[in-house]
Amino acid sequence: xxxxxxxxxxxxxxxxxxxxxxxxxxxxxxxxxPFQWNWDSAxxxxxxxxxxxxxxxxxxxxxxxxQWDDGMIPHIIFHAPSDTYFPGPEVWxxxxxxxxxxxxxxxxxxxxxxxxxxxxxxxxxxxxVERTRKLFQNALRSHRWWLRARxxxxxxxxxxxxxxxxxxxxxxxWDEALKRVPTSTKTTIRRKDTxxxxxxxxxxxxxxxxxxxxxxxxxxxEWDPARQWEAAPFKIADVQMTGxxxxxxxxxxxLAQSLSSPEERGELERMHQVLTEGLARRWRQDLSxxxxxxxxxxxxxxxxxxxxxxxxxxxTLDDQQRRAIRSEIKRWLDGMVVGxxxxxxxxxxxxxxxxxxGPVWAVxxxxxxxxxxxxxxxxxxxxxxxxxxxxxxxxxxxEYFDPTTGEGLGGGTFSWTAAAYxxxxxxx
Ligand code: GLC
Numbered sequence: 001x002x003x004x005x006x007x008x009x010x011x012x013x014x015x016x017x018x019x020x021x022x023x024x025x026x027x028x029x030x031x032x033x034p035f036q037w038n039w040d041s042a043x044x045x046x047x048x049x050x051x052x053x054x055x056x057x058x059x060x061x062x063x064x065x066x067q068w069d070d071g072m073i074p075h076i077i078f079h080a081p082s083d084t085y086f087p088g089p090e091v092w093x094x095x096x097x098x099x100x101x102x103x104x105x106x107x108x109x110x111x112x113x114x115x116x117x118x119x120x121x122x123x124x125x126x127x128x129v130e131r132t133r134k135l136f137q138n139a140l141r142s143h144r145w146w147l148r149a150r151x152x153x154x155x156x157x158x159x160x161x162x163x164x165x166x167x168x169x170x171x172x173x174w175d176e177a178l179k180r181v182p183t184s185t186k187t188t189i190r191r192k193d194t195x196x197x198x199x200x201x202x203x204x205x206x207x208x209x210x211x212x213x214x215x216x217x218x219x220x221x222e223w224d225p226a227r228q229w230e231a232a233p234f235k236i237a238d239v240q241m242t243g244x245x246x247x248x249x250x251x252x253x254x255l256a257q258s259l260s261s262p263e264e265r266g267e268l269e270r271m272h273q274v275l276t277e278g279l280a281r282r283w284r285q286d287l288s289x290x291x292x293x294x295x296x297x298x299x300x301x302x303x304x305x306x307x308x309x310x311x312x313x314x315x316t317l318d319d320q321q322r323r324a325i326r327s328e329i330k331r332w333l334d335g336m337v338v339g340x341x342x343x344x345x346x347x348x349x350x351x352x353x354x355x356x357x358g359p360v361w362a363v364x365x366x367x368x369x370x371x372x373x374x375x376x377x378x379x380x381x382x383x384x385x386x387x388x389x390x391x392x393x394x395x396x397x398x399e400y401f402d403p404t405t406g407e408g409l410g411g412g413t414f415s416w417t418a419a420a421y422x423x424x425x426x427x428x
Contacts, residue, residue, distance in 0.1 A: 072145045169211075
């Protein structure tokens, strides 16, 4: 049965995306995040593909403008100045044509490109092949960068060197590793975020000092990937990042069948194999979830966070794993008004209002439900999708939601929440 599509809500979602448009790219929300963010834009492109294909392509094309010569697609593209965000371009000190940050974010780009291409082809757009081909090359170069720069030893898992790269900035998954990062900074910290939203919902000052310490270290490496790899005091082979990269690789492979050469297809197949094998090794039966690995302490990251479920988008699990992960997700949903919490409610680190330490994020639910559908759990996927849609209908297009009350928190008119609504409300 189709979910009932609320026309007024879809129109409100379109209005948010129009309001946050800054000329072919969408800011996550005005003031708090006034530039183009990497994975936000990829999700937004998928949202646009439900009603405006040209705009969907533009979103990805504008993101690709920020791609570095070495292939990295940065986490922020500073297309136009704004003084409502810290750290701005002067802190990053990178040297790309357009000012950008110096780190990256989850490569949802490949997943988005496939969906935009399929929507464009279904609509019979004459420019589909040409536009997709160009963006396919951007994606391929970025995947090469990932494997070269972030898995130099060929383990099949890519690493993050900064919590911001994960997209889950202050997740308890980083607590132990971050403790080793000094709080001293060369850059003067001028937080702007707490002027826009309640400080109790944001990362703490101490987290920010460590975040900026890491930026200082990598800027001193002149953003050279090999030097950063050596100098990194924070290095985590991340299952969320690897899961998304592996899935994007699979999506690029599908596009490659009609759009690229046999050599590139072979290259993508090899990448896909390496990544899925690496990821599969991170399953912990005793925990019923996947775990990241801290490459500095050589320990598993056992904190129960949403990242543990993201490999579902890339892997075909066996029956035992499916049963285990399903009941683990249900355990996390138990007693919640809306799920899936970004940190397990039974964890001592759980804080239902603080950013990535408990709140529910619509795009995370989008990924988890995709992965559940791929792994034969349509019913649970539907429950999560419907819960997300209803949470948005009740509380608005908020940045995230308190799982214990359903309250909408953080920024109020969020682009990727609007995109998630457009996509998830159409699911049956
Ligand atoms: C925060 C989130 C990150 C997101 C960004 C813009 O930094 O943690 O995932 O991309 O805001 O919305």
